[in-house]
Amino acid sequence: MSDTARSAGFWKRNQLKIAPWAFLAPGAIMFLLYVLIPIVQSVWISFHDWDGLGDKVWIGLGNYVELLDDDTFYVALKNNLIWLALYLLAIPMGLATALFLNQTVWGIRLYKSLFFFPFVISQVVVGLMFTWFYAPDFGLFSQLIKWLTGTEIAVLADERFVTLGIIVAGLWPQTAYCMILYLTGLNNLNPEQIEAARMDNARGWRLLWHVILPQLAPATFIAMVVTVIGALRSFDLVSIMTAGGPYGSSQVLSYFMYEQALSEYGYRMGYGAAIAVVLFLIMMVFITLFIVRMIAQERNR
Amino acid sequence: MTKFKALAGLALSALLMGSAAFAGEIVINSDHSDPAPKKAMEELIADFQAKHPDITVKWNNFDHEGYKAAIRNFLTADPPDVAAWYAGNRMAPFVGAGLFEDVSDVWASNGLDEQLKSSAASMTIDGKKWGVPYTYYQWGIYYRADIFAEQGITPPKTWAELLAASEKLKAAGITPFAIGTKALWPTGGWFDYLNLRVNGYEFHMELTSGKVPYTDPRVKAVFEKWAELVSPGYFLENHAAIDWQDAIPQMVQGKAAMYLMGNFAVATMKDGGLTEDQIGFMQFPEITPGIPMAEDAPTDTFHIPSGAKNKEDAKVFLAYLASPEAQAKMNATLGQLPVNNQAAKPSDKFLDAGFTMLSNAYALAQFYDRDADAEMAKAGMEGFQEFMVKPDQIDRILERLEKVRAKVYK
Numbered sequence: 001m002s003d004t005a006r007s008a009g010f011w012k013r014n015q016l017k018i019a020p021w022a023f024l025a026p027g028a029i030m031f032l033l034y035v036l037i038p039i040v041q042s043v044w045i046s047f048h049d050w051d052g053l054g055d056k057v058w059i060g061l062g063n064y065v066e067l068l069d070d071d072t073f074y075v076a077l078k079n080n081l082i083w084l085a086l087y088l089l090a091i092p093m094g095l096a097t098a099l100f101l102n103q104t105v106w107g108i109r110l111y112k113s114l115f116f117f118p119f120v121i122s123q124v125v126v127g128l129m130f131t132w133f134y135a136p137d138f139g140l141f142s143q144l145i146k147w148l149t150g151t152e153i154a155v156l157a158d159e160r161f162v163t164l165g166i167i168v169a170g171l172w173p174q175t176a177y178c179m180i181l182y183l184t185g186l187n188n189l190n191p192e193q194i195e196a197a198r199m200d201n202a203r204g205w206r207l208l209w210h211v212i213l214p215q216l217a218p219a220t221f222i223a224m225v226v227t228v229i230g231a232l233r234s235f236d237l238v239s240i241m242t243a244g245g246p247y248g249s250s251q252v253l254s255y256f257m258y259e260q261a262l263s264e265y266g267y268r269m270g271y272g273a274a275i276a277v278v279l280f281l282i283m284m285v286f287i288t289l290f291i292v293r294m295i296a297q298e299r300n301r
Numbered sequence: 302m303t304k305f306k307a308l309a310g311l312a313l314s315a316l317l318m319g320s321a322a323f324a325g326e327i328v329i330n331s332d333h334s335d336p337a338p339k340k341a342m343e344e345l346i347a348d349f350q351a352k353h354p355d356i357t358v359k360w361n362n363f364d365h366e367g368y369k370a371a372i373r374n375f376l377t378a379d380p381p382d383v384a385a386w387y388a389g390n391r392m393a394p395f396v397g398a399g400l401f402e403d404v405s406d407v408w409a410s411n412g413l414d415e416q417l418k419s420s421a422a423s424m425t426i427d428g429k430k431w432g433v434p435y436t437y438y439q440w441g442i443y444y445r446a447d448i449f450a451e452q453g454i455t456p457p458k459t460w461a462e463l464l465a466a467s468e469k470l471k472a473a474g475i476t477p478f479a480i481g482t483k484a485l486w487p488t489g490g491w492f493d494y495l496n497l498r499v500n501g502y503e504f505h506m507e508l509t510s511g512k513v514p515y516t517d518p519r520v521k522a523v524f525e526k527w528a529e530l531v532s533p534g535y536f537l538e539n540h541a542a543i544d545w546q547d548a549i550p551q552m553v554q555g556k557a558a559m560y561l562m563g564n565f566a567v568a569t570m571k572d573g574g575l576t577e578d579q580i581g582f583m584q585f586p587e588i589t590p591g592i593p594m595a596e597d598a599p600t601d602t603f604h605i606p607s608g609a610k611n612k613e614d615a616k617v618f619l620a621y622l623a624s625p626e627a628q629a630k631m632n633a634t635l636g637q638l639p640v641n642n643q644a645a646k647p648s649d650k651f652l653d654a655g656f657t658m659l660s661n662a663y664a665l666a667q668f669y670d671r672d673a674d675a676e677m678a679k680a681g682m683e684g685f686q687e688f689m690v691k692p693d694q695i696d697r698i699l700e701r702l703e704k705v706r707a708k709v710y711k
Contacts, residue, residue, distance in 0.1 A: 052373060053398040066708070071701065135547075136539040157483075157542030157690075245483065246541035247687035264369045265670075265679035267394070 039280070046273035052261075056270075063274035073275070076251040079163050080232060080282075083252060086167045087174060087231035091223050094178025095216075099208075101179070102186045112183065119176035127240030130169035131156065156242050159249035166237050166250060174230060178223045185219030186212075221293070228286050232279065253279045325614040326357040330375060331385035331603075332368035337568075341634035348630070349621050356614045376400045380608035382615040388423040388434055388600040389667035390509075390674065395604075396426050402605040402612060404619060405430045411620045416641045419659065420600050423667055432604035433619045435628055437665075438564040438637040439655030440490055440597040446581035448475065448558045456583040460498075460526070463586050467535045470558050477535040479557035480689075481543035488685035489669030489678070490561050493597050495523045498588035502595035502664040509672035511710030515702040524688060524695050526588060531692045541686055549573050561585070563599070567651050568636060582654045593663035599671060600640065680705040 011018075046063055048056040067073050101112050118126065133141045134155040146152045155165040189212065197211040213220070235254040238244060244251040244259060253275060259265065261272020333342040339362065346358050361381065363371050372384060376395065386392055395401045408414055408430045414421060420434040449456065449466075452473055457463040467477035482488050496505045500519050507513045508520065530536065537548055537557060546569055551557040553573035560566060570580055584594065603622055605615045621627055628639035638647065638656055646656060659665065670678040684698045 051394065051398075053377065053394065053400065134542075136542050152539070154539035154542035157539050243484075245485070245683070245686070246690065247683040259679075262370065265675045267373070268676065 042273045042276050042280075045269055046277045048270045050269040051267045052269045053267075059270070063271050064278075066271065067274055067278065072248050072251055072256060075248060076253045076256045079250065079252050080234075082163055083167060083170075083231040083234050084228065086164070087170065087227055087234075088224075090171050090174035090178050090227050091220065093171065093175040094180075094223060095182050095220075097175060097179040098182035098186060102183060116176050116180055118173040119180070121173075123173065123236035124240050126169055126173055127237045130165070130172075130237075131241050134165055156250075157246050159246060162242060162246065162250040166234075166241050169241065170230075170234060170237050174227060177226065181219045181223045181226075182216060185216045189215050221290075225290050229283065232283055232286075253282075325355060325611055326359060327383060327611050327614045327618055328359045328361065328381040329383040329385075329603075329618070330361045330363065330368075330372070330381040332363045332365045333385070334362060334365045334368075337635055341631045344634060345622070345627060345631050348627065349618060352621065353617060356617065358618070376606050376608070380606035380610075382605065382609040382611045383618055384604050384606055386432065386602055386604055387667070387671055388420060388432070388602050389671045391667070391671045392431055392602070392604065393426060394675075396431050400607055401431045402607045402609065403429045404432060404605060404616065407433065407616050407619050407623070411623060413623050416625070416643050417623060418642065419598075419662075419665060420640050423600055423665070424602065432602040433623045434600045434602045434640045435622050436632050436635055436637045437598040437600040437640055437659075439659055440494070440561070440563050440668075441585060441655070441658065442559050442561050442583050443566060443570065443651075444559040444581045444583065445552060445555065445575075445579055447579045448555060449581065456581065457586045459586050460588045464529060467530065468533070471533065471535060475555065476537050476551065476557040477559055478530065478537065479548040479552045479560045480536050480540045481545045481548040482540045482686045482689060483542060483544050483547075485679070485682040485686055486668075486670055487545050487562070488689060489682050490563075490597060491527065492523070492681070492685050493666055493669050494561065494585040495526050495588070496520075497595045497597075497666065498585060498592065499523050499526055500589070501592045502666065505595070505666060506672070509666075509669065509677075511674065511677065511706055515699045515706055520699065521695070524692075524699070527688065528692045528695070531689055536689060541690060563597075564637065564651055564655055577650060580651075582651050584658055595664040595666060596659060596662045597668050598638075598659055598662075598665045599668045600665075674709050677705060677709045 045056070047058060047060055049059045049062065050056040097115055101108065101115060133139050136142050136152055136154040136157070142152055142154065153161065155161045193211060193215070194207070197207055202211060233254050234252055235258065238250060238252055238255045239258070242250045244255050257272045257275040257279065260268050260275060266272065329346075331342060333339050342360065342362070346360055350356070350358060368385075372386065372395075375381065376384065377400070380400075386395070392401065408417070413430075413433070417424075417434060420437070421430075424430050424432055424434060444456065448470075452469055452475075454466045454469060455462075457466050470477045480487055480491075493505065496508065499522055504513070504519060508515075508517075513520070537543075537551060540548070545562065545566070548557070548560070549566070549569050550573060552560055552570065553575055567580060571577070584596075587594070603619060605612055605619065609615055623641060625639070625641045625643040625645070628641040629644040632639040632644070633647065636649065636652070638652055638659065639645075642660070647653060666672055669681065673681060681702055684702050688695055688698055
């Protein structure tokens with residue numbers, strides 16, 4: 001009897017200390033197992049020459065040195081920057097659509113769903129649709145260009161346009177995503193502030209810029225985070241639409257990594273891991289910025 | 302002898318245990334996901350079971366593309382008793398990693414060294430045989446026989462004749478060559494044939510095994526020949542945007558007249574509406590006079606993983622797979638050529654032409670992406686594709702390929 005009493009006493013005494021850890025444990029263990037440990041493993045593998053089957057051979061920074069001398073790496077890096085810059089267009093485009101759809105007319109729910117539709121369908125399907133859209137000879141887009149200019153452009157076979165073509169395909173679902181973020185943001189606007197602004201004769205752009213946008217800041221922040229990360233890990237569309245071609249000109253880091261490490265022509269695990277580490281470091285820059293901002297905001301509260 | 306022992310052992314143990322479940326079971330993993338290969342496999346397994354009722358076959362059929370990634374996992378994690386793969390350099394990584402079993406004894410005890418002679422070289426690494434080939438197919442130029450007749454062209458036998466025919470077709474508003482390079486590998490066929498005809502088989506093998514730099518003048522010479530077709534626009538425009546099948550309609554509609562392809566393209570051409578009489582087949586013409594004609598003939602194979610649980614019965618299966626009857630029947634369904642030279646000759650017009658061509662071939666190459674190291678093949682075919690779009694960039698492309706070669710074959 002006294003034993004159970006004592007153990008109950010232990011629980012009572014330490015309940016406040018243990019409970020938060022107990023609740024954190026499942027998430028923390030998952031995070032450790034599926035995020036932190038794999039990151040460390042990737043970094044570890046990136047110092048080796050390994051085909052995934054045989055023995056790992058330690059080559060130190062060899063993979064990174066090779067990467068710095070690899071033309072494809074610079075093509076991929078450049079394309080990732082283009083992705084990053086142009087993908088951000090999804091935010092103003094999403095905002096515009098959201099503002100346009102934020103009205104009460106009959107059937108607006110249907111319109112909203114239709115605009116949201118591209119985000120619901122799989123990226124693979126989006127990629128296939130745009131591939132056909134751009135296809136020479138029978139694609140709608142190439143027919144249109146032919147009708148307008150008289151010459152045919154095979155977007156996905158032309159190194160000048162291929163990355164832009166894929167980004168446009170990516171913007172379609174991403175705009176829908178940003179739109180839905182803004183639509184929820186617009187629902188939470190403070191009507192009193194808007195009314196006050198209207199009384200002060202603010203309307204149109206000035207109302208949007210000075211009154212509505214500041215209130216949408218949380219939505220903008222989230223839209224920014226998902227878009228930047230989406231741009232950096234762009235993979236599905238590149239894989240479906242061009243597989244990095246023609247001759248590697250639409251390569252991006254994530255696809256390059258996959259190709260080197262896991263594709264039919266790859267199985268260079270160490271080299272792929274090195275690319276992954278570089279991509280991780282680039283992402284860390286943005287993630288750190290976002291986290292710093294979030295912490296600063298919470299302090300101000 | 303081993304076969305007999307295995308069977309005797311099995312019969313004995315089955316007797317002792319008195320249980321049917323104990324009879325030998327072999328697990329086969331393969332990538333026969335397309336309709337014809339699937340049917341061929343089903344027939345093969347059914348016939349094998351009829352002949353060896355004591356061995357149960359469990360067959361896992363994988364998607365063709367997914368298999369290439371899957372095999373790496375299952376060979377280490379959960380090896381089957383028999384696995385499908387490819388000959389030549391493609392099997393080298395698995396042989397090197399000790400994941401395939403040496404099956405030289407199956408070859409020796411079944412007289413395969415003689416019957417499968419044409420593929421013996423591509424199945425040998427370090428003097429040992431690592432699998433059994435069961436099918437291959439020819440590559441060559443398929444052409445619209447009716448268009449050739451209309452334009453008064455006879456199938457070219459030399460490079461000069463090919464250029465003249467191309468010029469004539471182009472003048473008539475017909476693109477001489479259909480091709481779709483989106484998936485890269487169709488460019489490999491062109492490089493193989495040009496190199497085999499300009500420099501010959503030995504040089505091609507030296508190049509694909511990394512012994513010759515890509516900046517070698519002999520490699521440059523190949524691209525000079527290629528440029529004679531690329532620069533005047535003898536290939537389909539926008540080929541980098543389309544897959545090989547997407548180029549077939551151009552041929553069906555009579556907008557293109559020739560296609561350097563594997564024999565599998567015939568089925569697609571027929572599906573597109575061409576009749577057998579409209580399609581002709583010719584060997585890739587001679588370029589450097591006097592060089593013996595070698596051909597591309599990619600070979601599909603079966604192997605025993607070194608981690609297999611039932612190697613004895615797996616060897617019985619490989620021996621059956623190698624037999625003339627099994628190969629003849631299987632390839633009749635596949636629409637391809639049996640490797641076994643004792644197998645009955647195919648009745649199909651194109652296969653017959655291929656059979657004759659390959660039996661007289663000086664040597665057989667597997668295909669650029671099977672002969673060359675995987676990483677080199679990828680970079681190489683990307684270079685070929687770029688060359689077909691920007692032929693004036695050849696020096697820069699070859700320098701890049703040389704850089705990759707130096708890296709891959711350290």
